[in-house]
Amino acid sequence: MRQTMRVTPPQHTICPLVYRLQDAxxxxxxxxxxxxxxxxxxxxxxxxxxxxxxPAAGQHSWLGTGVRLATTDLGTIQRWWEQAEQANVGVATGDGLLVIEVDPLEGGFLEHFRQLYAIPETAMIQTERGSWQLYFTYNRALTLCTTKNKLGLGIRTYAEDSYVVAPPSVLSHGRVNWINTYIPARLPAVLLPFVLSPQLNRPAWSIQEQRPSPAARELASLLLNKVLESETERN
Structure with a gap:
């Protein structure tokens, strides 16, 4: 079952550094x-x-279910790392956490991206292939999409149904580490139109897709606009 805990920017993921995978x-x-x-x-x-x-050494889940079983349950996490002490750490995105990757090997330029969208300082890592991953938080009432090149050439976003390899995981070219001491910033409102799904998150108790009435669609649209206005004012 999907966890719906509120995302809180974790100070400890950046300072002090943690090197034991299970601790992280x-x-x-x-x-x-x-x-x-x-x-x-x-x-x-x-x-x-x-x-x-x-082809994805150290980067794919041994649960065999993608991110469906990703959890915040500490007992479950302890059992996982007792079974595989050297398992790398994946962090599921979406549900209030967005990671933006700028990959120079695919034409992405970090400084150009930051200047173009006025990106604030935020928690960031550099991957083994030389790309940068920037962490952001956002309002969980929104559903954000995993995208490729929508924010520019060589830029990906990781949101719903995705995950990233988190520090201090060890990959073929070394350990993944935070490269600054910032906590994740709020996602700039200017980026929302590029990554926003056309619908709000369904409630956790919703089991199957239902066809909304015209009145329900209109209400959802009003609620979404209200959330977007709030995000714009916040940023």
Whole structure:
């Protein structure tokens, strides 16, 4: 079942640094970020999944269900890392957490992106391939999309149904670390039109898709506009 805890920017993920994978997973979850275990690396640098020349070594979940089982439940997390002490840490995005990746190998330029959208200082890591991942929080009443190149060439967003590899995971070119001491900033309102889903989050108790009445659609539209106005004023 999907967790719906409020996302709180976790100070401890940046300062002080945490190097034990289980401790980091526990800390993220304690602050409201949903986590999941990823296959770690063997001593020879190969992926613990056993696949020869794994294309996503150290970066894919050993739960086999994507992010569906990502959780903030500390007991579950403890059991996972007791089974695989060297499992890397995945953090599920969406539900109040958006990660934006700027990849220079695909044409992305960090400074240009920051200047174009007036991006504030925020928590950030640099991946093993040289791209930057910027962490942002947003209003959980919104549903944001995972996108590619909508904010510019070489720029991805990770939101609903996605996850990122979080510090201090170990990949083939070294450990993933925070590169600054900022906490995640609020997502600038100027970015919302590019990543916003046309509907609000459905309630957690909603089991199946229902066809809304015209009145319900109109009310949802009014609520969404109100949320967007609030986000604009906040930023």
């Amino acid at each position: 997973a526990w800390n993220y979850a304690h602050s409201g970020w949903r986590v999941l275990p990823l296959y770690g690396l063997n001593a020879d640098g190969t992926c613990a999944c056993g696949q020869v020349q794994c």
